[in-house]
Amino acid sequence: MTRWQIGWRYAVLLFTVLSLWVYARIDGGNVASLLVYVMGGLTIYWTLFLIWPVTQxxxxxxxxxxxxxxxxxxxxxxxxxxxxxxxxxxxxxxxxxxxxxxxxxxxxxxxxxxxxxxxxxxxxxxxxxxxxxxxxxxxxxxxxxxxxxxxxxxxxxxxxxxxxxPARLAVQLPHEDDRGDGGISPVSLDLRQSSFTVVGVREYVSGDRMNQIDWKATAKRQGLMTKTFEREQERETTIVFDEGTVSDDDFERSISMLAAATDQLNKRRLNYRIHLVGHGVQSLSLPLEGAKLTHYLMTAQPSRTRSFIESWEYSSKALRLNGNVLFITPDLESNNEIWISKVRQEATVHVYTPERRGDQ
The missing domain is CATH 2.60.40.10 (Immunoglobulins)
Incomplete structure (x- = not known):
């Protein structure tokens, strides 16, 4: 009830009491006087009701x-x-x-x-x-x-x-021996941070693992020989998230997939990057910028106003993808396929949509 409503009701109440008082003065009967006393008492109650701190x-x-x-x-x-x-x-x-x-x-x-x-x-x-x-x-x-x-x-x-x-929508990240995702990434997706290459052999030393013994070299030299390794160039793990253009159930499921994927990568204690493609491209380095990612997962809304490939090329000309790329999108459009074919020249791409969430 607004103050205006209270005001006009109270004004009508006072007018009614005044009218009854005038009627009682003219009529002079007991009934008229009783009505004046009753309405006067009620008016006092309502006045106190309006000024007393009853709402405290x-x-x-x-x-x-x-x-x-x-x-x-x-x-x-x-x-x-x-x-x-x-x-x-x-x-x-x-x-x-x-x-x-x-x-x-x-x-x-x-x-x-x-x-x-x-x-x-x-x-x-x-x-x-x-x-x-x-x-x-x-x-x-x-x-x-x-x-x-x-x-x-x-x-x-x-x-x-x-x-x-966001709720976590179950996704299955590929392992080292997984190959392809229906023709889009026909090579294995290695989520490890780095790998090693055999560069030679040396004599066996107590404590070396048995699976590191080079048996061919051992047979030639008539003594146990152990493989020696060299660390290969670091392979990056990158998530590219397409915000899309429509805030619907598919977008919410995509957000849930992004949250589930980052949870799994964090459990593996990997360093990775996320490129959020909307009106522009926002890049995050994880787990260093985990707080920004958490805020994004709770507040993100679609902001892309042009095609995905136009947003990517306009805002990220200096970005170069290599290693392993997890591409999450609410809708796999034709221009997404063109972008995937370009990225595949230097990286391995695995695609996740609300309908396809890994090899399950």
Missing amino acids: AIATREVSNKMLVAGTDIPVSLKVRRKFPFLVGSVEVKEVVPAELSEEQLDIRHPLRAHYRKIEHIEYLIPSIRRGLYQIPGCVIEIRDPFGLFMRKKLYPVETYLAVE
Whole structure:
């Protein structure tokens, strides 16, 4: 109820009391006088209701401190205690929850008992939360008089900040002996940081592994000979993420695949890079910039306004891909195929889409 609504109702109330008083003065009967006294008493009550701090209260909110994941439900506990006594009709608490937080329409209202200084516990669930960063600014306490003529409300800034991560969509990263992904990457994808090449042999030393013994050289020289190795040039692991142009279920699944892929690479303790292709190309070095990646996974929205290959070539002419490339896209367009064929000249490409998430 707005102040304007309260004002005109109170004005009508005063006009009614004045009219009854005039009628009682003219009529002089007991009934008319009784009506004046009743309306006068009610007017005093409503006046006190409007000026008394009936909405003063203490409110606290508790939300589970575990990691919040999109698609799950959030249990919330709200405690409210009124501070000043007054005769009221009904007390109701409404939570001010962002509409974008849940996939369902939220209208969280709970009636409270109109007791003074009694703590009320409210337990409820916010269902099917969405990925993102959110703020619950507070709760609104609405109090009505017993006759329902006036209603007062107040917003209490019980702020709660929520960070909802994307759900993890299972992806199978290829191993060293995996070959191809349906014709796009016909060579094996090696996710190790480096490999070694045999460059010679030497005499066996106690402690050498048996699988490092060169048996042909041993047979020729009539003594155990051990292979010697040289580290090859480091091979990079790179994720290229195509944001696409439409914020739909395929985009959300792509974000979930990106989160799952980075989790697996982090568990393998690999250093890798991510190129996020939207309106431009944003590059991250992991795990050094893990905080930026976490923020991106929670807040990312499609920003590409031109074709993927145009965005890549316009913003990343100095970028050169080699080693192993994991390409994640919500929609495998024809220009994506052209880009893949170009990158394959110097790197191994493995493609992930919502329909294809590795060799499963």
